[in-house]
Amino acid sequence: MPENLTAFELTLLPRALEFARSNELTRDTLREALACGATVATHLQHHIQSLQMVKVAERLEKLPITAEAKNEVVFAQGVQGDTAYGHVLRQNTRLQRALAKEKLKTADAVEKRAQIMRAEVEDMLVQAGEELAAVRKPKKTVATKETGLMLEIATPDLHVGKLAHTAETGRRPYDVKIAIATFNRALEGLIERTKNYPISEILFVCGNDLFNSDNEDNTTTGGTAVDTDGRFFKTFRHTRKMIVTAIERLRQIAKVKVLMCPGNHDRQTAYHLGDSLECYFHADPMVEVDNTPAPRKYVEFGKCLIGVCHGDEGKVSDYASLMAAEVPEAWGRTKFREVHCGHFHSLKVLEEHGVRTRLLSALTEADSWHCHQGYIGAIRQAEAFVWSKKEGLLSEVFWNEDAQEPILTNTEVA
Numbered sequence: 001m002p003e004n005l006t007a008f009e010l011t012l013l014p015r016a017l018e019f020a021r022s023n024e025l026t027r028d029t030l031r032e033a034l035a036c037g038a039t040v041a042t043h044l045q046h047h048i049q050s051l052q053m054v055k056v057a058e059r060l061e062k063l064p065i066t067a068e069a070k071n072e073v074v075f076a077q078g079v080q081g082d083t084a085y086g087h088v089l090r091q092n093t094r095l096q097r098a099l100a101k102e103k104l105k106t107a108d109a110v111e112k113r114a115q116i117m118r119a120e121v122e123d124m125l126v127q128a129g130e131e132l133a134a135v136r137k138p139k140k141t142v143a144t145k146e147t148g149l150m151l152e153i154a155t156p157d158l159h160v161g162k163l164a165h166t167a168e169t170g171r172r173p174y175d176v177k178i179a180i181a182t183f184n185r186a187l188e189g190l191i192e193r194t195k196n197y198p199i200s201e202i203l204f205v206c207g208n209d210l211f212n213s214d215n216e217d218n219t220t221t222g223g224t225a226v227d228t229d230g231r232f233f234k235t236f237r238h239t240r241k242m243i244v245t246a247i248e249r250l251r252q253i254a255k256v257k258v259l260m261c262p263g264n265h266d267r268q269t270a271y272h273l274g275d276s277l278e279c280y281f282h283a284d285p286m287v288e289v290d291n292t293p294a295p296r297k298y299v300e301f302g303k304c305l306i307g308v309c310h311g312d313e314g315k316v317s318d319y320a321s322l323m324a325a326e327v328p329e330a331w332g333r334t335k336f337r338e339v340h341c342g343h344f345h346s347l348k349v350l351e352e353h354g355v356r357t358r359l360l361s362a363l364t365e366a367d368s369w370h371c372h373q374g375y376i377g378a379i380r381q382a383e384a385f386v387w388s389k390k391e392g393l394l395s396e397v398f399w400n401e402d403a404q405e406p407i408l409t410n411t412e413v414a
Contacts, residue, residue: 005044149200153205153382154340154382155208156209157343162179163228169370169371170371172365173408176234180242193399201255201301204259205259209263213226214265243277255285258288259299261342263312297309302389303391305334310342317352320355336392337356338355339356345362345378346378365380382399385397
């Protein structure tokens with residue numbers, strides 16, 4: 001009968017077995033090898049001998065090779081083994097097959113993803129080729145005389161990437177192509193309607209939820225899921241191209257200051273776009289890009305002080321006092337002060353202590369969520385402001401998108 005070993009003796013058992021496999025197992029030899037007492041050595045000796053642990057250990061060493069070979073032969077013969085070892089090895093074979101299938105599935109998924117990425121890279125190369133082919137050496141812009149007039153272009157809340165389906169909204173459709181076409185004709189309309197003013201500077205406010213989503217998961221900066229048309233990276237590339245073309249158009253009129261104004265939908269994406277524009281126009285003396293991450297930005301133009309922010313942070317009623325607190329020196333030098341915001345998709349003007357806060361209209365169309373919430377009916381507009389260094393705001397010009405013919409694309413489904 002095997003001995004009932006104590007906890008201490010159990011800790012010595014592995015060393016005792018190792019000794020017994022290569023040496024004569026007696027009480028005295030075991031006692032000397034383990035440096036233990038005679039009683040402990042005797043218990044270990046009897047335990048190892050009664051269970052024939054040395055023979056068991058030797059068989060266990062040989063078992064995996066022998067059993068595996070036997071199992072392969074049995075498996076090849078189509079005979080079901082009836083031993084526990086055969087069962088374990090059959091299960092092991094099934095597991096290996098399952099793992100091989102999963103690896104195959106993973107490999108297929110990787111290859112599919114690689115194909116998509118290759119297609120996108122090829123598409124980008126084609127796009128780059130088209131853009132390079134379209135790039136011409138900029139015409140030498142004749143330096144305009146200082147007239148004391150500045151044109152401000154405001155096209156807030158374009159939401160490129162938004163998807164609106166007429167059957168769901170009862171309104172005009174909206175997608176990436178429609179958004180870009182809408183912006184382009186609004187910009188040309190504003191330029192045409194202000195062409196008689198001898199402009200010497202242009203303030204182009206870029207952002208204000210220019211993008212509908214802020215990442216490839218099609219969510220806003222805060223994580224809200226939105227109805228999205230197309231892939232995020234493709235939308236970014238098309239929008240960047242649109243803005244670059246717009247700036248190239250404006251710089252033929254006068255020196256352009258691009259003021260990046262991120263919104264609650266596109267805080268990170270708008271910043272990345274601004275960084276791209278800085279790189280693109282870094283050597284162009286006719287273009288200046290302000291991509292600083294400040295929540296509110298200010299432009300001083302003679303006696304005019306113009307503040308720009310999206311409107312989603314802080315209280316609108318506080319913007320006038322924030323202007324005085326954030327740029328007190330510019331405040332002291334100016335007399336005509338306004339803050340221009342997007343975000344609300346509707347037109348409203350507040351005036352407090354001589355500071356006008358304008359909530360600007362949006363060019364975007366309402367999507368399904370806005371229609372369900374009842375946020376509809378506001379006139380879709382873009383605006384241009386003509387500023388005089390001495391007299392303040394001289395003219396306010398509108399582009400009414402709702403007065404134009406609808407823009408349709410092939411993606412629209414009845």
